[in-house]
Amino acid sequence: MQGILFPRGVVERKEGLKEYRSRGGYAALEKTLKDLSPEAVIQEISEAGLRGRGGAGFPTGKKWSFTRECVEQPHYVVLNGGEDEPGSKKDRLLMENLPHLVLEGVILASYAVGASIAYLYINKEYKAANDSMAQALAEAKESSYWGKKILGGDFSLDILLVSAPSNYVAGEDSAAVEVIEGEEPLPRQKPPFPATAGLFGKPTAVNNVETLANLAPIIAKGAKWYRSFGTPESPGTMIFSLNDEVNQPGIYELPFGTPLRLLIEECGGGLKEDKAMKAILPGGPSSAFLLPDQIDVSLDHNSLRAAGSSIGCGVVRTVPEGNCIVEEVLRIADFFAAESCGQCPACRMETNTLAAMLKKVQQGQGGQPLLEQFSKVIGFNKGKGFCNLINMPGPPIESALRLFRSDFESHLANGRCPQN
Amino acid sequence: MKQICLVCQNVDCKSRGSEQLMKELEKQVTKKGLTDVEVRSYICFGACQDGPNIVLYPEKSWYASVKMEDLNDILNHLAGGPDVKRLDKIDASLKELIYQLLDTGVF
Numbered sequence: 001m002q003g004i005l006f007p008r009g010v011v012e013r014k015e016g017l018k019e020y021r022s023r024g025g026y027a028a029l030e031k032t033l034k035d036l037s038p039e040a041v042i043q044e045i046s047e048a049g050l051r052g053r054g055g056a057g058f059p060t061g062k063k064w065s066f067t068r069e070c071v072e073q074p075h076y077v078v079l080n081g082g083e084d085e086p087g088s089k090k091d092r093l094l095m096e097n098l099p100h101l102v103l104e105g106v107i108l109a110s111y112a113v114g115a116s117i118a119y120l121y122i123n124k125e126y127k128a129a130n131d132s133m134a135q136a137l138a139e140a141k142e143s144s145y146w147g148k149k150i151l152g153g154d155f156s157l158d159i160l161l162v163s164a165p166s167n168y169v170a171g172e173d174s175a176a177v178e179v180i181e182g183e184e185p186l187p188r189q190k191p192p193f194p195a196t197a198g199l200f201g202k203p204t205a206v207n208n209v210e211t212l213a214n215l216a217p218i219i220a221k222g223a224k225w226y227r228s229f230g231t232p233e234s235p236g237t238m239i240f241s242l243n244d245e246v247n248q249p250g251i252y253e254l255p256f257g258t259p260l261r262l263l264i265e266e267c268g269g270g271l272k273e274d275k276a277m278k279a280i281l282p283g284g285p286s287s288a289f290l291l292p293d294q295i296d297v298s299l300d301h302n303s304l305r306a307a308g309s310s311i312g313c314g315v316v317r318t319v320p321e322g323n324c325i326v327e328e329v330l331r332i333a334d335f336f337a338a339e340s341c342g343q344c345p346a347c348r349m350e351t352n353t354l355a356a357m358l359k360k361v362q363q364g365q366g367g368q369p370l371l372e373q374f375s376k377v378i379g380f381n382k383g384k385g386f387c388n389l390i391n392m393p394g395p396p397i398e399s400a401l402r403l404f405r406s407d408f409e410s411h412l413a414n415g416r417c418p419q420n
Numbered sequence: 421m422k423q424i425c426l427v428c429q430n431v432d433c434k435s436r437g438s439e440q441l442m443k444e445l446e447k448q449v450t451k452k453g454l455t456d457v458e459v460r461s462y463i464c465f466g467a468c469q470d471g472p473n474i475v476l477y478p479e480k481s482w483y484a485s486v487k488m489e490d491l492n493d494i495l496n497h498l499a500g501g502p503d504v505k506r507l508d509k510i511d512a513s514l515k516e517l518i519y520q521l522l523d524t525g526v527f
Contacts, residue, residue: 342431349466352430356463357526370524380517381466 003253004217004229004237005101005210010252011093014132017139020100026145028219029104032111033153036219041112042068045215047223049235053090054080054171054208055284055313056388057234057301063205066195067113070203075115078180078199078206079106081122081129082164082171085284086335087315090239090251091209095122095129098213099136103159105212107146108219110157113205117158121176124163134161168339172387173206174198175341186341187387208313210239230256234300240314242268256300260290263299263316275320279404283312285332286392288399289325308399324417325404329397330358336393346384353377354393361408364415371408374401422456423498425449426475426527429461432468441472441486448495457498462527465518467510477522482515483507 003009007023020026032041046061067075079102083091095102110118120137122130137159141147148156162180169175170185177198179185198204214236218226227235234256242249246268254263260282264270271277277292282299288309290297297307304311319328337351354377360366378394385391401408410418427433427442446459465473470484474494481503483494493504521527 345432345464345466345468348430348432348468349464352463353466353521353526357521357524360526366525370526373521373524373526376517376520380513 053210105215288395350381426462433471438472
């Protein structure tokens with residue numbers, strides 16, 4: 001397997017500056033500063049069709065042009081390494097193992113949007129990633145890849161490390177901006193989006209770690225090469241995370257459009273103990289469940305949407321036969337109730353109420369009318385929060401009710417899972 | 421019929437004094453011998469900006485922005501007196517959603 005980020009598609013070892021340079025590292029930055037205008041960088045990234053890897057899949061070039069075009073100065077870049085999605089470890093492993101690839105992306109992004117300061121916002125629990133990025137910063141500064149007059153040219157950039165709280169909303173872009181300003185990790189009401197009014201009210205491009213790691217390869221080898229991976233709407237590769245349900249948990253970089261079956265069966269080695277599969281959650285806890293007969297779906301934004309789910313940030317979970325879906329969604333609902341920051345009344349009510357309703361179902365209290373209330377609570381609150389967390393419990397819960405109704409009915413009738 | 425007096429105890433209502441309101445309600449309900457009234461906490465009614473919120477169920481009266489000085493009128497209502505119109509200010513669609521939930525036993 002050939003990757004764009006990890007040379008063999010999987011984590012091998014930590015790469016220092018010397019090794020990174022020996023495989024063409026920082027050549028993209030040198031080429032950019034010598035031959036490319038910031039607009040040309042944005043153009044190349046747009047032509048490559050790079051989409052954000054933090055979960056929303058927004059076109060990166062478009063986001064940057066919003067920032068670039070703002071007259072207000074200064075502009076900022078934030079590397080969002082908050083990564084609090086349960087089961088996701090791709091950003092941590094990228095920062096730990098390929099710190100210079102990430103850093104070169106930060107510097108290229110800063111040049112493109114016209115930023116004079118970049119912040120590396122990294123989950124404080126990620127000690128090795130923080131250390132690795134700090135070491136890379138020191139090595140790169142010595143080689144004049146950042147600082148005053150980079151490589152003797154006109155572009156100067158300061159880069160600072162910021163510790164990110166490890167709660168879920170701290171990874172939301174405007175919450176990251178709040179933390180860097182010294183505030184609590186609370187999302188802001190949008191619009192305005194950080195791209196036009198972020199840090200200290202100034203234009204700020206906040207990008208996920210994996211997104212920025214794609215920059216140097218795109219600039220070095222070109223948009224056309226990049227588009228030789230993936231699908232027309234989702235070019236390139238994505239790093240998928242597999243967890244303990246499979247024989248070979250880990251992260252796997254695969255081209256968009258790869259069948260989900262290949263990820264689960266060939267990369268992951270199938271489910272542990274050869275268990276049959278009951279359901280798949282292809283895009284983390286905020287995605288909708290798929291059935292095992294959908295395992296041949298392509299891993300790309302449009303195909304997963306057409307299948308009724310979403311790709312999220314690539315955390316693929318499988319639910320083995322024998323597990324109860326009510327228990328699965330109760331865990332998800334409890335997670336969102338605990339992680340809601342609580343500043344939006346609708347989100348507080350929705351996440352707490354859904355968790356309480358599922359608890360009632362689990363304990364066999366309540367009847368069919370209770371099941372009818374889920375979509376009403378979800379529908380009533382849709383879009384009423386500052387951030388997207390309010391919309392997150394909906395897809396897993398509604399798909400679970402649709403696809404695994406008998407699990408809910410068994411709980412209501414007997415107070416327990418159908419298997420027990 | 422037994423009335424349940426649900427007092428929101430989520431952070432926002434708490435920060436506006438709902439804990440003290442609930443304690444005082446419990447005390448007064450016992451003192452006045454309102455044996456068919458039960459005071460219970462509730463997770464969140466979704467009207468935090470109008471808190472503290474108190475909902476009487478199954479009667480379905482919703483009292484918002486309740487202050488200590490409003491409790492006598494609420495207790496009077498619980499004892500069979502008139503409802504407290506000045507505290508009834510919540511949007512009808514939210515009321516409907518919460519009342520439907522309460523009807524399914526979520527409290």
